[in-house]
Amino acid sequence: MDTNAPLLRTALHAAHGAAQGKMVPFGGYDMPVQYPLGVLGEHRWTREHAGLFDVSHMGPSFLVLGSKTGDAEADHRAVAALVEPLVCGDIAGLKPGQNRYTLLLNAGGGIDDDLMIGRPAEPERQGDLYIVVNAGTKDADFARIAAAAGAHARLERADTGGLLALQGPEAVAVAAAIFPGVEDLGFMTLKAFEFEGAPVLISRSGYTGEDGVEILTPEHTAVRLWDRLLSDERVKPIGLGARDSLRLEAGLPLYGHDLDSSVSPVEADLGFAISKKRRERGDIPGGARIAAELGRALSRVRVGLRVLNGAPAREGAEIADDQGRVIGRVTSGGFAPTLSAPIAMGFVPPAFRAPGMALQVLVRGKAQPAEVVSMPFVPHRYVRKAKA
Secondary structure (H helix, E strand, O other): OOOOOOOEOOOOHHHHHHOOOEEEEEOOEEEEEEOOOHHHHHHHHHHHOEEEEEOOOOEEEEEEEOOOOOOHHHHHHHHHHHHHHHEOOOOOOOOOOEEEEEEEEOOOOOEEEEEEEEOOOOHHHOOEEEEEEOHHHHHHHHHHHHHHHOOOEEEEEOOOOEEEEEEOOOHHHHHHHHOOOHHHOOOOEEEEEEEOOEEEEEEOOOOOOOOEEEEEEOHHHHHHHHHHHHOOOOEEEOOHHHHHHHHHHOOOOOEOOOEOOOOOOOOOOOHHHOOHHHHHHOOOOOHHHHHHHHOOOOOOEEEEEEEOOOOOOOOOOEEEOOOOOEEEEEEEEEEEOOOOEEEEEEEEOHHHOOOOOEEEEEEOOEEEEEEEEOOOOOOOOOOOOOOO
8 A cells, every 4th residue: 555645535534524533544544533422432332322433445346247147056156266266265155145254365375354255135136246355455455356357257346435334232223214124134144225215235244243234335325324324312423443442352353463464364263264165175275274274283373362450462562471481462452441451462372372371461561461361352242143
């Protein structure tokens, strides 16, 4: 990313100014880090009610198969085959209306991005995939996906519109007042709806550990949908500051911090994202490394830490064993409002991964006691529907 380039603006930029958002550079965009309620208040509001986030800087797109047969399963398998060589997930196995978290891998098994890939529910959209990548990597990701698709499919970027995340225990009830039927969606499912006659795509997912939805809307309706959601007294605008503290409590990694091109899915403790079927077929990028690490040839692993007293351990702080020997580094850290305690994530050798293991974090040269804890730090509250 060109750090000297002018900051981009989302379709909701003016709305943030009207809401007195404090703007900061993030992922090449001018984004709100907080509003007058403040990071702590916004964090707690989202945990208790419904927080509205502008995540339009992310990279939503559609991969559309060029030549469709009309056979839904055949068309889905054809488009899935174009992206599966890039990721570790089972894309061919997606059911209509199902969303999947997966990882874009390089030839060495490192993570070049984490992303969501969904199969639309609608019959007329079979042979299409809905793909959302991270803001800071989206141009490279889109180029790579388009190159893999070649002449067989076209990549349609949707990142000029609005992508709104509504999160919290009251989020789905708020959304259902505008989009009847959205309450029937289960976690990691998606469906098309309409707002003021315009098509919107809603997935029941998010990045806070709370129940909620993400809504993709065209640019011309983005501000009106934002305002409509905020007209509900259960909703307040939430900035990047609280988004980060919420995802940290949820134990969710952030690309460019907890994940990068050197970190494998196994090291990142994201084994659930590795398709067993594809691993057995041996067609995952960097499969030899991943297989070896699954066989315990592992040098580091992401863990959760609770700092027992002292200041929060931020990114870059060293992690030491109980004898003071440095064994790793913190990749994300801060104060957890829900727990009223400092927490962190970082990488340590596997021998130090067991919950309850006594460690130390070095903050401004001072050793502070910490212990390994299971993640998520705060339990997830996703809503999964029973399978028919």
